[in-house]
Amino acid sequence: MASIDLDKMLEKIKNTQWTLSDVDWDAPGAEMITEEQWPKLKAFMADLMWIEHVGARAFAAMAKKAPNDTLKEIYTYFHAEEQRHANAEMALMKRWGMLEDNELPEPNNNLRLVIEWLDRFADDQPVYVLGTVVPMLEIALDGALCKFLLDTVKDPVCHQAFDLINADEARHLGVGFSVMEMQGHGKTYMQLVRMAAQLMDPRLILGIASYFPLLNKMRDNIVEMGLPEEKLYEAMKKFEKIGGRTEDGRRNPWFQIIKQHGRVVIDRRNRFYHKPIDALVKVADLIPRKAFPAVPSWVREITYRPTA
Amino acid sequence: MTTATASKSNGRKRAPARKQDAQATKEPTAAIEHPTATVLIIGAGFAGLGAAIRLQQQGVRDIVILERAEEVGGTWRDNQYPGAACDIPSNLYSFSFAQNPDWSRSFSGSREILAYIQGMVKQFNLRQYIRFGKNVSDMAWDDQSGTWKATTDAGEVFSGRTAVMAQGPLSNASFPAISGLEDYQGHKIHSARWDHDYDFKGKKVAVIGTGASAIQIIPELVKEARHLTVFQRTPAWVMPRPDFETPDWNKSLFRKLPMSQSALRKALYLIHESMALAVIWNSPLTRLAERIGRWHLRTQVKDRWLRRQLMPDYRIGCKRILVSNDYYPALQQPNCKLITWPIDRLSAQGVRTVEGVEHQFDCIVFATGFDVSNAGTPFPVRGLEGRLLGETWQRGAQAYKSINVAGYPNLFFTFGPNSGPGHNSALVYMESQIDYIVQSVRAIQSLGLKALDVREQVQADYNRDIQQRLAKTNWNSGCKSWYLTKDGFNATMYPGFATQYANQMKELVLKDYRLIKAD
Ligand SMILES: Cc1cc2nc3c(=O)[nH]c(=O)nc-3n(C[C@H](O)[C@H](O)[C@H](O)COP(=O)(O)OP(=O)(O)OC[C@H]3O[C@@H](n4cnc5c(N)ncnc54)[C@H](O)[C@@H]3O)c2cc1C
Numbered sequence: 173m174a175s176i177d178l179d180k181m182l183e184k185i186k187n188t189q190w191t192l193s194d195v196d197w198d199a200p201g202a203e204m205i206t207e208e209q210w211p212k213l214k215a216f217m218a219d220l221m222w223i224e225h226v227g228a229r230a231f232a233a234m235a236k237k238a239p240n241d242t243l244k245e246i247y248t249y250f251h252a253e254e255q256r257h258a259n260a261e262m263a264l265m266k267r268w269g270m271l272e273d274n275e276l277p278e279p280n281n282n283l284r285l286v287i288e289w290l291d292r293f294a295d296d297q298p299v300y301v302l303g304t305v306v307p308m309l310e311i312a313l314d315g316a317l318c319k320f321l322l323d324t325v326k327d328p329v330c331h332q333a334f335d336l337i338n339a340d341e342a343r344h345l346g347v348g349f350s351v352m353e354m355q356g357h358g359k360t361y362m363q364l365v366r367m368a369a370q371l372m373d374p375r376l377i378l379g380i381a382s383y384f385p386l387l388n389k390m391r392d393n394i395v396e397m398g399l400p401e402e403k404l405y406e407a408m409k410k411f412e413k414i415g416g417r418t419e420d421g422r423r424n425p426w427f428q429i430i431k432q433h434g435r436v437v438i439d440r441r442n443r444f445y446h447k448p449i450d451a452l453v454k455v456a457d458l459i460p461r462k463a464f465p466a467v468p469s470w471v472r473e474i475t476y477r478p479t480a
Numbered sequence: 481m482t483t484a485t486a487s488k489s490n491g492r493k494r495a496p497a498r499k500q501d502a503q504a505t506k507e508p509t510a511a512i513e514h515p516t517a518t519v520l521i522i523g524a525g526f527a528g529l530g531a532a533i534r535l536q537q538q539g540v541r542d543i544v545i546l547e548r549a550e551e552v553g554g555t556w557r558d559n560q561y562p563g564a565a566c567d568i569p570s571n572l573y574s575f576s577f578a579q580n581p582d583w584s585r586s587f588s589g590s591r592e593i594l595a596y597i598q599g600m601v602k603q604f605n606l607r608q609y610i611r612f613g614k615n616v617s618d619m620a621w622d623d624q625s626g627t628w629k630a631t632t633d634a635g636e637v638f639s640g641r642t643a644v645m646a647q648g649p650l651s652n653a654s655f656p657a658i659s660g661l662e663d664y665q666g667h668k669i670h671s672a673r674w675d676h677d678y679d680f681k682g683k684k685v686a687v688i689g690t691g692a693s694a695i696q697i698i699p700e701l702v703k704e705a706r707h708l709t710v711f712q713r714t715p716a717w718v719m720p721r722p723d724f725e726t727p728d729w730n731k732s733l734f735r736k737l738p739m740s741q742s743a744l745r746k747a748l749y750l751i752h753e754s755m756a757l758a759v760i761w762n763s764p765l766t767r768l769a770e771r772i773g774r775w776h777l778r779t780q781v782k783d784r785w786l787r788r789q790l791m792p793d794y795r796i797g798c799k800r801i802l803v804s805n806d807y808y809p810a811l812q813q814p815n816c817k818l819i820t821w822p823i824d825r826l827s828a829q830g831v832r833t834v835e836g837v838e839h840q841f842d843c844i845v846f847a848t849g850f851d852v853s854n855a856g857t858p859f860p861v862r863g864l865e866g867r868l869l870g871e872t873w874q875r876g877a878q879a880y881k882s883i884n885v886a887g888y889p890n891l892f893f894t895f896g897p898n899s900g901p902g903h904n905s906a907l908v909y910m911e912s913q914i915d916y917i918v919q920s921v922r923a924i925q926s927l928g929l930k931a932l933d934v935r936e937q938v939q940a941d942y943n944r945d946i947q948q949r950l951a952k953t954n955w956n957s958g959c960k961s962w963y964l965t966k967d968g969f970n971a972t973m974y975p976g977f978a979t980q981y982a983n984q985m986k987e988l989v990l991k992d993y994r995l996i997k998a999d
């Protein structure tokens with residue numbers, strides 16, 4: 173597939189916006205959530221919402237580093253769109269009685285680590301690192317999780333909201349993979365060199381350390397909810413397939429690294445990886461709340477209210 | 481006279497249907513023609529009035545000034561929003577030939593500047609020249625009579641042997657290109673057309689835009705409104721502003737010893753000249769200025785995310801630099817919120833942003849600036865053979881020394897192409913333009929010329945040089961601004977010191993012009 177025309181994409185993004193008030197959050201159907209589903213769904217939605225929100229912050233970092241004005245504006249829109257997803261998911265939680273008035277769900281400790289990392293270091297990361305990690309997260313977490321959610325939850329309002337969200341996501345992925353291809357093009361050597369330097373950067377190592385457990389933690393959540401693990405892994409394989417569909421894409425060294433890592437996550441038998449990471453999940457859970465610095469103010473920007 | 485009208489309507493037929501022609505094509509019902517003046521001036525702002533003063537001082541008194549409003553003052557009549565003030569010190573943002581010892585502050589407010597302009601009208605007895613309520617909608621050169629004909633939207637025709645386009649660079653308020661602008665049912669106010677009857681007390685208010693006007697309005701509105709939301713697209717560099725009241729002893733010193741005021745003016749001028757090094761070109765001083773800007777932000781804004789939202793991501797000087805001490809603090813008031821999400825559209829009740837929320841307001845203030853004619857003219861201007869200046873300028877405005885355009889004889893621009901300062905008082909540049917105009921009018925009179933028309937080649941050479949110099953400036957360093965046309969052509973700014981500009985304007989070099997004697 174040839175790279176998409178980014179100018180046309182931006183135009184399309186601008187012309188197909190939606191707002192929370194496009195959905196009637198009080199329409200019938202909320203009762204379709206079973207009592208058994210409710211507590212697990214609550215935990216799941218809280219995590220999902222935070223992942224969107226964290227994704228939003230990653231796009232904000234990418235907007236700062238974008239190589240041209242069009243891409244900069246696209247990422248600025250994506251930043252806001254991910255926030256919209258978080259807002260819409262919060263509105264669903266509110267609809268299902270999972271939130272008190274003005275309540276903000278607590279991020280779990282793994283997310284707190286990711287938030288901390290993003291807030292401190294994301295803006296310093298070269299755009300091609302985030303440009304590979306973000307589509308990966310989008311496919312694996314967003315894509316797989318949402319699909320699973322829709323398979324389990326019958327509430328039509330949930331389906332309506334995710335139709336809107338998924339339409340946005342399709343464009344995020346389209347742009348994401350296009351950019352990866354752009355980056356892979358002919359610069360392999362240079363990138364390898366820069367990447368090697370990048371790998372030594374302790375800030376990146378911190379980022380990875382908080383990102384890996386996040387994946388494992390989500391895997392646990394999903395299994396808890398009854399999603400076959402394979403679904404998540406299928407999604408990761410999809411990343412491999414789409415990202416590697418062209419020569420340029422395959423040549424992007426970041427694609428290679430993330431792909432390898434994805435394979436390892438899928439392979440439960442790889443104890444060498446999973447033992448310490450699962451341990452990290454447990455360790456993260458043990459970190460006392462007070463040990464974290466105050467959450468950055470962007471974290472409080474989400475809302476379930478369609479109007480302000 | 482009849483031939484003149486005929487040739488003008490010919491010109492009109494030849495003109496393609498452009499938006500700006502729409503009002504001009506409404507044919508005058510009963511054309512009133514006025515006697516030909518020596519100098520016909522469009523606009524009674526600083527430029528038009530300043531030109532009249534200097535012409536008068538040189539013995540040219542046959543002047544007509546056409547002003548569409550009912551009052552003089554231009555910018556300072558129109559921009560009466562709360563907090564409106566100049567951002568160049570008043571002692572420099574005033575005419576050297578009409579100094580005012582009584583400025584109350586270092587940066588005076590809009591009303592005080594307006595009063596200063598009104599004072600000049602009295603002092604120099606300019607009222608006699610001004611025709612109020614004359615909105616010029618068409619300018620055409622009549623080669624036969626060697627006169628410029630200005631037609632108003634009411635169909636009146638005024639003519640002059642020479643004409644001065646002093647209609648102002650920032651006089652036509654513009655609304656942003658946001659969809660749904662008409663859908664919004666609440667109260668709308670443009671910063672340059674303030675509604676003084678609207679009471680902000682207890683209201684939920686939005687300000688769209690964070691440019692020069694917005695950062696003056698916001699600190700004032702935040703005191704009035706119940707809640708204020710500020711929508712920002714691009715953050716600007718905001719520098720601290722050394723603003724203070726003028727002590728009384730200072731005013732009386734200036735009155736008793738005008739030399740002391742001239743000395744201060746000179747000092748202020750030199751300080752601003754030195755800023756060119758930071759503002760216009762990328763130099764170590766540019767980095768120093770950026771450090772001051774960052775320091776200002778850091779000391780005034782404690783929250784890391786808000787700081788990030790307010791941090792410009794382009795080189796300082798690329799766009800207009802703003803000065804304010806109370807903008808950042810205002811944004812952090814409990815009843816104020818900065819929103820940086822892109823705006824999707826306006827709805828009946830407010831602003832829909834891309835994060836999916838509709839922000840609802842009683843009133844939206846548009847601090848969104850002006851239509852800048854950097855690739856056209858605000859109304860049709862027809863030169864030799866009816867040539868439309870808007871077409872000549874389609875790909876960016878060009879002139880000789882910012883003041884004349886080949887093919888448009890005896891026509892002078894104040895604030896013409898590439899005359900804008902980024903670092904110094906606009907009035908310093910304006911004075912040079914005015915004196916050049918006075919010289920030219922005197923030459924036309926004394927040499928008995930029908931037409932003084934700059935040579936095309938001379939103009940082209942001048943512009944090649946200007947554009948080469950512009951390529952090395954911060955304005956052309958990659959950001960989007962109103963200085964540039966859609967295609968990134970800089971038709972607005974002068975790439976040099978005010979002193980360089982003044983030097984180039986000092987002398988009218990007749991060999992640069994085609995001189996056509998009157999029969
Ligand atoms: C809010 C604001 C703050 C500014 N602050 C500074 C500053 O601090 N320092 C600085 O150097 N510059 C500043 N400027 C730039 C300012 O525009 C110039 O300094 C100066 O006032 C321009 O004077 P002017 O006479 O050329 O134009 P204007 O003051 O705009 O006057 C033009 C006049 O022409 C009239 N007119 C326009 N079109 C027509 C028509 N078709 N027919 C008849 N009449 C017409 C208008 O009604 C107006 O009265 C500021 C501008 C704005 C908008």
Ligand SMILES: [Fe+2]
Nearest residue numbers: 224254257314
């Ligand atoms: Fe999303």
Ligand SMILES: [Fe+2]
Nearest residue numbers: 254310341344
């Ligand atoms: Fe996404």
